[in-house]
Amino acid sequence: MQLKTSSVLPLVLAIATGALIPGAATFAASHAAKPAVHKKPAAVAPAAAPVAGETAVAGGPPALASKAWLLMDFESGEVLASANPDEPLPPASLTKMMTSFLVEQALRSGKLKKDDLVSVSQNAWCRGSSTESCMYLPLNSQATVIDILRGIIIQSGNDASKAIAEHMAGSEEGFAKLMNAEAQRLGMTHTHFVNATGLPDPQHKSSARDLAILARAIIHDSSDYYPIYAEREFKYNGIKQGNRNALLYTDPTVDGLKTGHTQDAGYCLVTSSKRNGMRLITVILNTNSMQARADQTRSLLGWGFANFEQATPIQPNAVVATPKITFGKADTVAAGLGSPWTVTVPRGQKVSTSVQVKPDLEAPVTKGTVIGKVVAESNGKPVGEAPLVAQADVERAGFMLRLWQRVSRLFGK
Structure with missing residues (x-):
């Protein structure tokens, strides 16, 4: 899948390409991983022409030399900037994000234990060729699920991915069906998986938007295991390998997620960074080198954090509407947000809100019941929405009061 390299290679590339934050080279040097497995690096492909993207920010985002790229706000799932976000492309080892996500969800549900x-x-065993990434699991051996998970995420092991696929579904083909079902559930509409590794297949595709959706699901739903995506190295079977995400060595705000590379897919990277409470997700697909994918990600993150900010449209305890209730002991109910709500908008832009209430609300209504939604807009475009919930109980009225209300409605009173 990816060429095997020493665990120090991401560090070298990260330092060579520069850091996003002041003093990052010093940070990288102080956290250098020890080299272990050495392979001849792949030849660098010719640089692609820069691709401009679409965004709501005046002046636009940086033009990036990749086939597709995307910047997403984690909190809302809003795409802040993108180029060719829905083009199905070979995802290479970014595929393994779905493989690891299914493992993580099985651990959460108890279907698997660490x-x-x-x-x-024999099918899962990796023979150690220079054309694919391996965890180097011995043939006919056994490994724990948690070691397998680290082997998938950190070492990008094809052997680990195939082994867990067979363990969970009986075969890699069966596991691919689980992958596609989960992709459909998440709303990944331009994705089709054929295998658990991302090894080339004409039918194996995903898009920048879909991979960002998957990354968001991992961060949100796999919080117990998400820290693994930030680990810089993993040693198994006496072999230490470093994480290929160069930004993990230079930017402490970056905590994931996955790299990928094949000849058809080019160099790919999905990254997440959190600064001052705001988390952004980036996707780079099909650029020409490890250095290019790191540079482009740095550029996109830097631009994103410089041009967007979080806003709080409504305070959690504020009453934003008092919709009418029929057949209740009270005629109306106070409505507001059920939890804190933030949206990410271009810096300096004001946020307006509108309330949409479900029609024909009837008692009884329990405090906390969702009775509509609040939509936030900035510069005339929706930037997020939050559930509108009842702030109090409204009991159902007695028979005579309900009868009177019906008669009053009938005569328009």
């Missing part, structure tokens, strides 16, 4: 043993079949 110390469950996974067997390594």
Whole structure:
């Protein structure tokens, strides 16, 4: 899948390409991983022409030399800037984000346990060629689920991915069906998985938008395991390998997610960074080198944090509407937000809100019941929405009061 390199290679590339924050080179040097496995690096492809993107910010985002790229706000899922976001492209080892996500969800639900043993079949075993990434699981051996998960995320092991696919679904083909079902559930509309690794197949595709949706789901739903995506190295079977995400070595605000590379897919990277409470997700697809994907991600993150900010449209305890209730002991109910709400907007732009209430609300209504939604807009465009919930209980009226209300409605009173 990806060429095997020493664990120090991402560090070298990160330092060579520069850091997003002051003093990052010093930060990288102080956290250098020890080299272990050495492979001849791949030849660098010719640089692609820069691709301009679409955004709501005046002046536009940086033009990036990749086939597709995207910047997403984690909190709302809003796409802040993108170029060719829905073009199905080979995702290479970014595929393994879905593989790891399914493992994480199985661990959360109890279908898998961390110390469950996974067997390594002849099909899953990696022979150590220079054309794919391996965890180097011995043939016919067993490894724990948690080690397999680290082997997938940090070492990008094809052997680990195949082994867990067979363990969970009986075969890699069966596991691909689980992957596609989960992709459909998440709303990944331009994705089709054929395998658990991302090894080339004409039918194996995903898009920048879909991969950002998947990254957001991992961060949101796999909080117990998400810290693994920030780990810089993992040693298994006596072999230490470093994470290929160069930004993990230079920018402490970056905490994931995954790299990918094949000849058809080019160099790919999905990254997440959190600064001052705001988290952004970036996707770079099909650029020409490891250095290019790191540089473009730095550029996109820097631009995103410089041009967008978080806003609080409504305070959680504010009453934003008092919709009418029929057949209740009270005629109206106070409505507001059920939890804190922030949206990400271009810096300096004002946020307006509008309330949409469900029609024909009837008692009883319980405090906390969703009775509509609040929509936030900036510069005439929707930037997020939040559930509108009842702030109090409204009991159902007695028979005579309900009868009177019906008669009053009938005569328009």
